[in-house]
Amino acid sequence: MNHEITASLSTTLDSEQTSAMHEMYRHLHANPELSMQEHRTAAYISQQLDALGIENFACGGTGVVGIQRNGEGPVIGFRADTDGLPIAEDTGADYASSVRGTLADGTEVPVMHGCGHDTHVTAALTSAALLSEQTDAWSGTIVWIFQPGEETSAGARAMLDDGLWDKAPRPEVILGQHVFPFAAGSIGITSGPAMAMADSLKVTLRGKQSHGSMPQDSIDPILLGAHTITRLQGLVSRELHPQTPAVVTCGTFHAGLKENIIPDHAEFTLNIRTLDDSARSKILSGVKRIVEAEAAASNAPIPEIVKLNSFPKLHNDPEHTERIKQALTAELGADQVAELPPAMGSEDFGALGDEIAVPYVYWFFGGFLPRTGDFPVNHSPYFLPDYEPTLATGVRAATAGIGHYLAR
Numbered sequence: 001m002n003h004e005i006t007a008s009l010s011t012t013l014d015s016e017q018t019s020a021m022h023e024m025y026r027h028l029h030a031n032p033e034l035s036m037q038e039h040r041t042a043a044y045i046s047q048q049l050d051a052l053g054i055e056n057f058a059c060g061g062t063g064v065v066g067i068q069r070n071g072e073g074p075v076i077g078f079r080a081d082t083d084g085l086p087i088a089e090d091t092g093a094d095y096a097s098s099v100r101g102t103l104a105d106g107t108e109v110p111v112m113h114g115c116g117h118d119t120h121v122t123a124a125l126t127s128a129a130l131l132s133e134q135t136d137a138w139s140g141t142i143v144w145i146f147q148p149g150e151e152t153s154a155g156a157r158a159m160l161d162d163g164l165w166d167k168a169p170r171p172e173v174i175l176g177q178h179v180f181p182f183a184a185g186s187i188g189i190t191s192g193p194a195m196a197m198a199d200s201l202k203v204t205l206r207g208k209q210s211h212g213s214m215p216q217d218s219i220d221p222i223l224l225g226a227h228t229i230t231r232l233q234g235l236v237s238r239e240l241h242p243q244t245p246a247v248v249t250c251g252t253f254h255a256g257l258k259e260n261i262i263p264d265h266a267e268f269t270l271n272i273r274t275l276d277d278s279a280r281s282k283i284l285s286g287v288k289r290i291v292e293a294e295a296a297a298s299n300a301p302i303p304e305i306v307k308l309n310s311f312p313k314l315h316n317d318p319e320h321t322e323r324i325k326q327a328l329t330a331e332l333g334a335d336q337v338a339e340l341p342p343a344m345g346s347e348d349f350g351a352l353g354d355e356i357a358v359p360y361v362y363w364f365f366g367g368f369l370p371r372t373g374d375f376p377v378n379h380s381p382y383f384l385p386d387y388e389p390t391l392a393t394g395v396r397a398a399t400a401g402i403g404h405y406l407a408r
Helices: 015-030 039-051 117-132 155-161 221-232 234-239 277-297 318-332 350-354 390-406
Strands: 055-059 063-070 075-081 100-102 108-110 140-147 173-183 187-189 192-195 197-206 246-255 265-274 304-311 314-316 337-339 360-368
Touching (some): 015 390, 039 140, 063 155, 075 350, 117 140, 117 390, 155 350, 173 350, 173 390, 197 221, 197 277, 221 246, 314 360, 318 337, 318 360
Antiparallel strands (some): 055 063, 192 314, 197 304, 246 265
């Protein structure tokens, strides 16, 4: 196996390829779909793979897997996520999304590619096209994983449960990338724990309804909730080592219908981020302990705690991370590749490799040219990466990473 990028494998796009890439990106950006509803997106990806002569099949509902074979050699996986978000776009672009969709609970919402998954699909498909034109420069097999439902952590699991690794060749390493709000043309990569595990919970508190003027006849779930949420913040500040990263966020709180009625219940949701299993276990057990103890202190029934979703760990394999870092440095230059600290954001990418004990590497590429003020952040209605060098960097990084293992 050749571990070096060779001059015979080109990562450079000509003007015609660049134009096609930009057109693809505009199409995908203008036509986002919600998580696990990416039917048109999947059909579009399949059509693009068909045009390249790459065998492909549906997996996990709205996922697509392409198998690009080119003789003997290693098998490398590469993942691009495909779903959009319930966000009303406010970028002013002439290709901005005006699409609307329906959430699982029936709520109609605007839909936007507010996390850059359109750039991920574009870069992967363009890289596949570039490699299909250079079959004499590489040898092996690429498993292109176009994964739905990353935003809800449903997509990777759906593809695995649908037999992804029974249907596709088993890779020796899986690669992935994500656009992020830093300088376009640059790469950030982390060795070891790279992104946090995440657990989302819904807590329902039960009280006793009463007139607002008669609190003595009530069990006030709002007061109970306030004490509970305040106390939960002590899990990080007082129960974990100060150098152990963790986040406990209360994202929603709902209770009552009128100011002079003490309601009979309250609901709030929690989002918990941790980087290691020990901290995760300690936080989750602490949530249960505090929620139940505060209810007992208020003489309230035991609350109900329901798990909404869970994101797995993302732990970049150190050996392969170093190899990919060398490949990206050779491609883009040492001044364009930086080491990043672990991020507290979450991804389900790691499940694809953990399921079959295969190492993986995941990196970030910048999406914005220098400008006044801060860059728009992911999940913002203003998140619109600059065409170039964002897209070209995504293609070069994907092709160089794959070429590190497959180049002749």
